[in-house]
Amino acid sequence: MDLNQKFTPQTWPKHPEQATLEGKNKIVGLWIFLASDTVLFASVFATYIALKDHGPAGMTFAAKDLYELPLAFIMTMLLLTSSLTSVYAMYHMKNYNYSGVRTWMGITVLLGLGFLALEIYEFQHYVHIGFGYTQSAFSSAFFTLVGMHGIHVIIGLIWISGLIFRNSKRGLNLYNAPKFFAASLYWHFIDVVWVFIFTVVYLMGVLG
Amino acid sequence: MSHETHVEVRTQAQYEYDKAHSKAHMRKQVVNFAIMIFLTFVAFASVVAGFPATFIAPVILLLAGIQVVLQLYAFMHLEDRSTHMVGVIEFFIWSGGFLAFTFFVAFTTIIWWG
Known part of the structure; x- marks a missing residue:
């Protein structure tokens, strides 16, 4: 069977992302990557927790006075909503509605860009008030952890927009359905990590 | 590489049944999303409300845990056996x-x- 075979809603498989052996392997492989990514984030999380509020004597910045909850709340809402929009994209993929997939993936990218813009603003603000990467052990651990997540967001945005552009004229088939599905899994994982960041870094930081 | 692929034409009735089924599933996902938003809101509100940190910290960690399990099993389809x-x-x-x-x-x- 040709991977570029055209389908109709009636012939489109129920689980298009797992209809081919390649699709099946791709999903399992992506999950194993996500498990290893969990370990990567665990190490930077543990480092952050160990070094929180530690640094040279006379260090002026403590987590309690630094973080601003309204900004963290807006960022959380943007990322959480982008998770739902990619679920909508996968719903339309099941129904063989390609314009739906493109539209909702596009909204996901826009929400992700909004999140990224706020994160850049936040980092820029911290550096501006003197809380730079080399200011203290605490600042290094903070920027490494949250920046690592930010890099994941950037990679996810390039990945998803690349998929949208490369497949803009191809239409849905069994070649690109697993690709969209894998990108959406990765995007959900970014949200999973952010749930721990807003809890452990921002909320528990404000708690003191 | 796609030798295992089996394409079948669904009957109109089967097609409509599947479509309604995935629509109902999507409604469930929106409910899951509402739960996640609610848990996030509770976490932020309880910190702003200023309860003692020793009480709030375990509670918001638990809320984060629930939210992550929802993401993995509902949004990332682990519940699909x-x-x-x-x-x-x-x-x-x-x-x-x-x-x-x-x-x-x-x-x-x-x-x-x-």
Whole structure:
């Protein structure tokens, strides 16, 4: 069977992302990557927790006075909503509605860009008030952890927009359905990590 | 590479049944999303409300845990038991979670001991 075979809603498989052996392997492989990514984030999380509020004597910045909850709340809402929009994209993929997939993936990218813009603003603000990467052990651990997540967001945005552009004229088939599905899994994982960041870094930081 | 692919034409009735089924599933996903938003809101509100930190910290960590399980099983489709090698996937992801927990325990106990 040709991977570029055209389908109709009636012939489109129920689980298009797992209809081919390649699709099946791709999903399992992506999950194993996500498990290893969990370990990567665990190490930077543990480092952050160990070094929180530690640094040279006379260090002026403590987590309690630094973080601003309204900004963290807006960022959380943007990322959480982008998770739902990619679920909508996968719903339309099941129904063989390609314009739906493109539209909702596009909204996901826009929400992700909004999140990224706020994160850049936040980092820029911290550096501006003197809380730079080399200011203290605490600042290094903070920027490494949250920046690592930010890099994941950037990679996810390039990945998803690349998929949208490369497949803009191809239409849905069994070649690109697993690709969209894998990108959406990765995007959900970014949200999973952010749930721990807003809890452990921002909320528990404000708690003191 | 796609030799295992089996394409069948669904009857109109089957097609409409599947469509209604995935629509109902999407409604469930929106409910899951509403729960996640609610948990996030509770976490932020309880910190702003200024309860003692020793009480709030475990509560918001629990809320985060619930939200992550919802993401993994609902949004990332782990609840779909027909996923290829779902047991292997679960083994890897929970092993990752277990390692994450040991890192957390090690770094919060050993580093500043004594």
